[in-house]
Amino acid sequence: MIPAEFINEVKDRNDITDVIGGYVNLKRSGRNSKGLCPFHSEKTPSFTVYGDTSSFYCFGCQTAGDVITFISKIENLDYVEAVKFLANRAGLVVPEEGKNDGLSHMRLRIKEQNREAGRFFYKSLYSPAGKQALEYFHSRGLTDEIIRRFGLGWSPDGWDQLVSHLNGLGYKREEILAADLGFTSRKGGLIDRFRNRVMFPIIDIQGNVVAFGGRKFTEDAGGGKYVNTSDTLIYKKTNQLFAMNIAKNDKTRELILCEGYMDVIALHQAGFTNAVAALGTAVTPQQARLLHKYADRVVLSQDGDEAGQKSIARSIPIMKAEGLDVRVLQITGAKDPDEFIRKFGPERFKRLLEGCSNDIEYSILRIGGKYDISTDDGRLHYLREVCDYLSGLGTLEREVYASRIADRLHIEKSAVLSQADASARRREKSEKEKEFREMARNTAGIGSKVNPDRSAHLKGSTAEYALLEMLFSHQDLIKKAADMLPPEQFVTEFGRRVYSKFIEIVDSGQELTVSLLSREFSESETAEIIRIVNSGESRGTGDFGELIEIIRTEHSTPRPQDAAKLSPDELLEQMNRLRKKKT
Ligand SMILES: [Zn+2]
Numbered sequence: 001m002i003p004a005e006f007i008n009e010v011k012d013r014n015d016i017t018d019v020i021g022g023y024v025n026l027k028r029s030g031r032n033s034k035g036l037c038p039f040h041s042e043k044t045p046s047f048t049v050y051g052d053t054s055s056f057y058c059f060g061c062q063t064a065g066d067v068i069t070f071i072s073k074i075e076n077l078d079y080v081e082a083v084k085f086l087a088n089r090a091g092l093v094v095p096e097e098g099k100n101d102g103l104s105h106m107r108l109r110i111k112e113q114n115r116e117a118g119r120f121f122y123k124s125l126y127s128p129a130g131k132q133a134l135e136y137f138h139s140r141g142l143t144d145e146i147i148r149r150f151g152l153g154w155s156p157d158g159w160d161q162l163v164s165h166l167n168g169l170g171y172k173r174e175e176i177l178a179a180d181l182g183f184t185s186r187k188g189g190l191i192d193r194f195r196n197r198v199m200f201p202i203i204d205i206q207g208n209v210v211a212f213g214g215r216k217f218t219e220d221a222g223g224g225k226y227v228n229t230s231d232t233l234i235y236k237k238t239n240q241l242f243a244m245n246i247a248k249n250d251k252t253r254e255l256i257l258c259e260g261y262m263d264v265i266a267l268h269q270a271g272f273t274n275a276v277a278a279l280g281t282a283v284t285p286q287q288a289r290l291l292h293k294y295a296d297r298v299v300l301s302q303d304g305d306e307a308g309q310k311s312i313a314r315s316i317p318i319m320k321a322e323g324l325d326v327r328v329l330q331i332t333g334a335k336d337p338d339e340f341i342r343k344f345g346p347e348r349f350k351r352l353l354e355g356c357s358n359d360i361e362y363s364i365l366r367i368g369g370k371y372d373i374s375t376d377d378g379r380l381h382y383l384r385e386v387c388d389y390l391s392g393l394g395t396l397e398r399e400v401y402a403s404r405i406a407d408r409l410h411i412e413k414s415a416v417l418s419q420a421d422a423s424a425r426r427r428e429k430s431e432k433e434k435e436f437r438e439m440a441r442n443t444a445g446i447g448s449k450v451n452p453d454r455s456a457h458l459k460g461s462t463a464e465y466a467l468l469e470m471l472f473s474h475q476d477l478i479k480k481a482a483d484m485l486p487p488e489q490f491v492t493e494f495g496r497r498v499y500s501k502f503i504e505i506v507d508s509g510q511e512l513t514v515s516l517l518s519r520e521f522s523e524s525e526t527a528e529i530i531r532i533v534n535s536g537e538s539r540g541t542g543d544f545g546e547l548i549e550i551i552r553t554e555h556s557t558p559r560p561q562d563a564a565k566l567s568p569d570e571l572l573e574q575m576n577r578l579r580k581k582k583t
Contacts, residue, residue, distance in 0.1 A: 002083055006095055007068075010083055011515065013090035016054045016067040023074055023289070025323075032534075038074060038285055039063045041318050044431070050534045053472070055514040057530045059442070064527035066515040074286075076239050078103050107233050110179040113171055114201075114209040114234075117181055120165055121153025121199040121212075130154040133198050136217040140262060141342055146269045149246070151201045155194035155214055162192045180211075180229045193229070196221050200261040202235070202279065203245040205290075210235040213242075213261060213279070228279070238284040241291070242277040243268065248294050250274035255295040256329075256353070257283070258337060259302050259311075266338035270346040272353075275337075281307070282314035288322035297325040299356060301337050304330075309366070316359045328362035329353065360401060363389055368408075379409055387416060391423035440568040443575055447564075450528045453492035455563040460491030460554030462578040465532050467547040468495065471502055472533040474541055478506045485548045489555045497521075498529060 017033055020026065026033040026049060037047035037058045046059035057064040063073065072082035081104070087094050124130045125137075125147070133154035137147055155162065163182045173190055176182040182190045197214030204210045211229035231237055241247075243264045247255060256275040258264050267275035274295075278287055291298055298319055302308035312328060319326050329352060334340035341349050357365065367386050372378040386405055390398050398420055406413040441447065445454030445461065454461040471478050482503045490496035501520055505512050514533070518526040563571060 002080060003095060006087075006092075007083055007515075010086045010090060010092060011054065011067055013092065014067050014086045015051075016056065016070070017049050017051050019067050019086070019089070020049050020056060020070055036321055037061060037063070038289065041285055041321065043317070043321070044435075048534075050530075053514050053530070053533055055530045055534065057527060057534065059439075062524065062527045064530040065518055065523075066513075068515070069518065074289075076236055076286075078107075078233075080104065103233065106175070106178055109171065109175045110232055110234050111208050111210075113166060113175065113179045113181060114211070116166065116169060117162055117179075117212070118151050118153065118199075118201045118209045120162055121155055121194075121201075122148075122151055123153075124156050124161075125152065125154040125198075129156060133217060136198060140266075140338075142265060142269065146265060149268070150243070150265055151203070151209075152265075153199040153201070155192065155197050155199050157196035159191045159195070160189070162194070163190050178232060180232050194227055197227060200242070202229075202240055202242055204240060205245050205248055207245060208234070210240065211237075215261070236286075237279050239286045239290070240279055241287055242279060244276050244290065244294075247274050247276045250294075253295050254297045254299065255291055256299045256301050256337075257291070257315075259308060260336075263301070263337045266341055267349075270341045270349065272346070272349070275301075278315075282311045283318050285318055285322065288319045288324065291319070292322050292324055295324070297327060299327045299329050299353060301329040301331070303336055305335075312362070313366075316363070320359070326359040327356045328359060329356045330362070360393065360397060364401060364405070373409065383409065383411075383416070383419060387419040388423045388427075390416070390420040391427055436572075437568045440571045440575070444563045444571050448528075450524050451492055451494035453494065456560045457491045457554065457558065458561060458563045458574065459578055460551055460558070461495060462575065463547045463550040463554070464490060464492060464495035464499070465535065466543065467551065468498055468502070468529075468532050469535055470541060470544065470547070471499075472512060475506060475512050477541060477544065478502055478512075481544075481548065485551060489552055491551060491554050491558065494525070494528070498532075 017026065020035075021033075024035040024038055024047060026035040027045070031051055033049045033051070034045040035047050035049075036042055036045050037060055039047075039058060040061040040063075042060050047056065048059070049056045055064065055066050056070060065073070068079065068082045068086065071077065071085055072079060075082065075085060077085060084094050125134055137152060142152075160182075163176060166176055166181065173182075176190060177184070181193050183193055185191050194212060194214040196218070198217050200213040200215070201209045202211040202213065211232070213229075214227040216223065216225050228237070229235060241257075242261055246268065250273050252274055254274060256267060256272060258267065258275055258277045260277060264275045264277045276291075278284075283291075300312050300315060302312050316326055316328075329337075331337065331340050331352065334343050337349065340352070364386060367389060368382060370385070371382040373382050383405075390401060390405075393401070398417065402413050402416040402420065406416045409416075444458060445451050448454055451461065467481070471481060487496050487500040487503070490499055498517075498521075501517065502512060505516060510516065514526075514530055517529055521529060563574075566574065
């Protein structure tokens with residue numbers, strides 16, 4: 001265990017706005033800062049950092065917490081590791097190693113097992129029984145050298161070959177389950193997760209084998225085309241990229257993002273050692289960040305099929321939000337890079353890379369492919385869709401591409417631009433309306449799982465929230481409040497629990513902080529508390545008596561109303577009235 005005083009010092013020495021500013025481009029607004037959320041994909045910033053309360057909150061995905069939570073989420077670390085990370089950042093030395101900490105021990109055991117499993121699969125590939133799997137790799141053009149470099153392997157056919165190998169090395173059932181290398185059969189036995197598949201180890205940038213992908217290579221084998229390790233204590237699919245451990249050494253600051261393991265390996269074998277693959281369909285914000293660590297430009301190389309094109313469309317905005325220069329590779333004459341290189345050779349592929357279009361050209365081309373512009377109807381539909389797309393671009397880009405589209409359709413550039421403007425206004429209006437509706441519903445707690453009583457007792461709960469916010473910033477008032485209003489008189493169950501915790505913490509002589517509260521409440525409850533204590537009213541203490549009176553009255557004579565039945569406008573008006581307490 002790391003002593004609490006040390007954790008406090010770590011927090012003091014790591015200003016939350018500074019730390020988060022290293023990951024998110026933050027803009028100051030008043031005493032707080034805002035930016036694009038690193039945990040979900042968005043175009044308008046709803047991720048807020050509160051310097052006063054040392055906390056953050058995302059209005060889009062409700063992710064929230066203190067500086068340690070932020071680091072553990074973004075770096076995928078557990079609590080202790082996140083504290084160490086921040087201690088390092090501030091130049092502090094962690095006093096005592098968290099010896100035999102249950103979780104870190106388990107992580108270590110998973111890492112070791114994965115390394116063993118990787119060796120086992122590689123050995124099996126070169127055993128007589130692995131002949132067919134090895135032939136498969138050779139038939140796909142892979143050399144033994146590249147097989148070794150990627151640590152490819154074969155998981156033997158059978159039920160528990162790896163499991164018994166691991167047992168023999170002293171790994172226990174729960175450890176094998178935690179690594180997802182085995183699973184419990186219907187009869188209760190432990191069986192291999194991967195059976196008769198060619199194996200691709202996924203290695204993180206520190207060089208640890210963190211997961212495996214197993215691909216079916218014979219028709220008679222059962223199951224789907226791929227079996228993959230599920231998320232474990234050391235692996236999160238959305239945070240990793242296949243072959244990043246090798247590609248990170250490439251010095252070109254350019255990465256090629258492929259669809260599958262085989263594409264990546266084929267490219268590496270042909271000399272393109274900057275190829276990686278995402279392990280899901282579209283790129284996640286975390287993966288985009290990892291890409292940006294090693295590259296300024298990413299070339300998307302996805303299959304030409306529907307699924308591949310969809311994944312490009314979803315990935316482009318996420319990578320652009322991260323600040324990456326995005327290019328899209330268009331392969332003609334082959335279905336993927338692997339096939340292309342085998343057919344035409346690496347030189348042709350290199351030229352393909354050099355000539356690939358940027359994301360805007362690609363998107364415009366894509367839209368063009370959907371319509372027959374030799375007909376009036378086709379031209380009209382094309383213009384509408386392409387202008388809708390243009391409306392989402394910056395002014396300069398809009399100018400440049402409007403000219404090209406105008407030329408293609410033989411119309412005036414101004415016509416394209418005005419159509420794009422109209423589109424932009426429509427979009428902005430509908431986005432604003434949507435945001436407004438969402439906000440009204442959120443503030444009124446409609447559909448809230450954390451505080452289900454709130455929307456039915458809007459008046460009482462609004463007073464509760466206002467009181468809690470006031471008490472958080474004027475902690476000397478908590479004792480007085482407790483004397484005047486016992487927790488039992490709170491209207492909502494959640495408000496009551498938070499209020500009781502406030503009193504309990506202050507009674508024990510501690511300072512009330514978001515970090516302390518986050519240890520007492522669940523993640524979503526903590527998020528709600530962070531929203532409450534930062535709701536930005538920065539009220540004085542003038543309403544103190546009145547708020548207590550409202551809560552007391554609402555408790556003794558409840559007048560429930562269903563906020564969910566109000567329109568967004570009525571709702572907002574009501575909320576404003578309640579906050580200004582002119583009821
Ligand atoms: Zn978010």
